[in-house]
Amino acid sequence: xxxxxxxxxxxxxxxxxxxxxxxxxxxxxxxxxxxxxxxxxxxxxxxxxxxxxxxxxxxxxxxxxxxxxxxxxxxxxxxxxxxxxxxxxxxxxxxxxxxxxxxxxxxxxxxxxxxxxxxxxxxxxxxxxxxxxxxxxxxxxxxxxxxxxxxxxxxxxxxxxxxxxxxxxxxxxxxxxxxxxxxxxxxxxxxxxxxxxxxxxxxxxxxxxxxxxxxxxxxxxxxxxxxxxxxxxxxxxxxxxxxxxxxxxxxxxxxxxxxxxxxxxxxxxxxxxxxxxxxxxxxxxxxxxxxxxxxxxxxxxxxxxxxxxxxxxxxxxxxxxxxxxxxxxxxxxxxxxxxxxxxxxxxxxxxxxxxxxxxxxxxxxxxxxxxxxxxxxxxxxxxxxxxxxxxxxxxxxxxxxxxxxxxxxxxxxxxxxxxxxxxxxxxxxxxxxxxxxxxxx
Ligand code: XUL
Ligand code: CO
Numbered sequence: 001x002x003x004x005x006x007x008x009x010x011x012x013x014x015x016x017x018x019x020x021x022x023x024x025x026x027x028x029x030x031x032x033x034x035x036x037x038x039x040x041x042x043x044x045x046x047x048x049x050x051x052x053x054x055x056x057x058x059x060x061x062x063x064x065x066x067x068x069x070x071x072x073x074x075x076x077x078x079x080x081x082x083x084x085x086x087x088x089x090x091x092x093x094x095x096x097x098x099x100x101x102x103x104x105x106x107x108x109x110x111x112x113x114x115x116x117x118x119x120x121x122x123x124x125x126x127x128x129x130x131x132x133x134x135x136x137x138x139x140x141x142x143x144x145x146x147x148x149x150x151x152x153x154x155x156x157x158x159x160x161x162x163x164x165x166x167x168x169x170x171x172x173x174x175x176x177x178x179x180x181x182x183x184x185x186x187x188x189x190x191x192x193x194x195x196x197x198x199x200x201x202x203x204x205x206x207x208x209x210x211x212x213x214x215x216x217x218x219x220x221x222x223x224x225x226x227x228x229x230x231x232x233x234x235x236x237x238x239x240x241x242x243x244x245x246x247x248x249x250x251x252x253x254x255x256x257x258x259x260x261x262x263x264x265x266x267x268x269x270x271x272x273x274x275x276x277x278x279x280x281x282x283x284x285x286x287x288x289x290x291x292x293x294x295x296x297x298x299x300x301x302x303x304x305x306x307x308x309x310x311x312x313x314x315x316x317x318x319x320x321x322x323x324x325x326x327x328x329x330x331x332x333x334x335x336x337x338x339x340x341x342x343x344x345x346x347x348x349x350x351x352x353x354x355x356x357x358x359x360x361x362x363x364x365x366x367x368x369x370x371x372x373x374x375x376x377x378x379x380x381x382x383x384x385x386x387x388x389x390x391x392x393x394x395x396x397x398x399x400x401x402x403x404x405x406x407x408x409x410x411x412x413x414x415x416x417x418x419x420x421x422x423x424x425x426x427x428x429x430x431x432x433x434x435x436x437x438x439x440x441x
Contacts, residue, residue: 003096003138005089009073010354016098016362029362031369034099038376039331043369048340049361050102050143051095052301053109055314055346056357057087062349069349084111084127092134098361102141104191104342106148107178113152117170121177128184135185143189143340144235144271144299145182147174150195150243160217161197161210161248172217179225189299189338190225191271192218193237198244211248215262222267233338235271235298238287240280242312251280252290259296269298269337273344274322275305275312285325292333299339302364316345316360317367320374320441327368327375328384341368370441377440384436387429 002015019028034044060068060075074086088110095103111127114120135141149159149171157163159171182190197214199205222234236259238249249255252270259265270291277287291297303314304322317323330336343364347356378384394400399416402408 001096001138003092003134003140005086005093007073007089009090009093010097010358013097013355013358015096016358027358027362029369030366031373032362032365033369038372039379041335043372044101046335046372047365047368048102048143048336049098049100049365049368050104050340050342051091051098051100051361052342052344053091053103053105055344056094057091058109059346061347061352070347070352073354080112080114081123081126084123085130088127088131088134092138092140094357094361095140096138098358098365100361101139102143102340102342104142104144104146104344106146107174107181108148108151110181117173117177124177124181128181131185142182142185142187143342144191144232145178145185145187146191146193147171147178149174150193155196158196158198158210160194160214163206163210168213168217172220175217175221176224179221179228179230183225183228183230187232189232189235190221190230191235191237191299192221193239193271194247194249195239195243197249198241198247200245211258214248215258215264218264218268219262222264226267233298234268235339236268237271237273237276237301238280239273239276239312242279251277251282252287252294252296256290256294256296265294265296269296269339271299271301271339271342272297273301273303274317274326275303275314276301278305279310279312283325284322285329288326288329288333292329296337297330297333298337300336300341301344302341302368303343303345314345316343316347316364318363320367320371321437323367323371324374324378324437324441327371328378331372331375331379374437374440378436382436382440384433387433391426391428 013027017028018033019025021030023030032043035042038046060070060072062068074090075083077083077086091103107124110131111123114123149155154167154170157167160168162168179190199207236249236255238251238255239247240250241247252272255270259268272287272291274284277284288297302317304317304319306313306315343361345360345364347360395404399408403413
């Protein structure tokens with residue numbers, strides 16, 4: 001059901017239907033068929049697609065070299081509350097026309113920050129009431145909320161990891177308000193992305209103390225939210241750098257180590273973002289596999305980087321080979337734990353038509369859907385799983401199985417090598433594996 005406000009912003013565009021791959025309609029899904037069951041689950045539930053409020057309704061295409069290029073008709077009023085309501089109208093119109101079920105937001109995406117915390121809190125309450133009504137009318141839900149503790153200049157030296165306690169308190173206040181907001185909107189999860197939690201120079205930084213402080217604030221936030229009845233999952237979103245030279249949540253492995261060090265691993269899982277993985281010199285599927293192995297694959301921020309440059313370009317996903325490899329990990333892990341696929345992606349600065357954001361989301365959803373269907377075929381109709389299993393067959397019986405069980409001593413292990421034949425050369429068959437992906441795409 002389409003939900004517009006007093007005015008319709010995306011005129012001439014209706015509900016986006018699934019029409020299949022033969023369709024030439026640019027405003028139709030070719031592969032994303034929400035009700036189609038894949039490995040026992042409808043696509044809608046596999047993905048839980050969400051739009052990112054900040055990219056689609058706040059950011060207007062500005063970059064370090066020039067101002068925004070996109071003119072948003074919901075951004076006209078001089079009254080910040082009216083602007084916020086118009087923005088919410090536009091957001092719900094886009095989400096319901098796309099037929100998605102979710103959105104994600106930072107506190108100050110919903111309404112502009114005021115001069116004082118008290119006034120900001122008042123504004124947040126007001127807009128939460130307005131959005132709650134729209135949620136009820138449409139059935140759209142919140143995948144996760146978060147606090148923007150990185151844009152305001154007060155956070156230039158960090159938020160939870162700021163060397164000044166007064167700024168840590170300021171971050172705490174904002175996180176408390178964002179938790180309240182997320183709770184009041186029935187948010188299913190809550191994200192921490194530590195944009196300024198890191199350092200520019202170790203010369204002026206006590207890293208150990210800052211990490212302790214970050215864990216302290218996360219624990220306090222967890223305790224507060226649980227006390228208020230929040231039953232969802234907290235996600236850490238790893239990123240190695242940008243804006244800081246080095247960020248503490250560098251990658252999945254680092255974040256998992258941090259959570260376990262501070263005893264936070266029961267309440268926290270990971271939100272893996274494609275372009276953050278590639279900035280950390282990993283692949284997207286590597287980060288998914290690391291999180292899945294730890295039982296912490298919580299959610300995904302979908303986007304992509306650019307092969308020719310090394311920054312966070314946040315482009316919409318289009319790379320079928322990359323996303324298929326990711327969907328293989330995704331399906332083998334049994335999907336996401338509590339989260340969904342949030343399009344943390346923005347249209348290009350020179351994509352200045354209002355309809356462009358539709359093409360972007362249709363393309364992103366179709367890329368994930370096609371990759372999921374391909375991965376399903378690979379897992380059920382190819383030699384992929386058998387070939388992988390075969391590589392480890394020597395651990396399935398005898399001494400190999402004893403090694404896995406932990407019943408073999410180092411002496412016994414050495415004995416096998418001394419007494420047996422030298423190991424044969426066994427091919428890794430990478431090229432054969434790679435061809436299977438192409439065969440099924
Ligand atoms: C920044 C980023 C954020 C988080 C939420 O790179 O990905 O938008 O997803 O703060
Ligand atoms: Co993100």
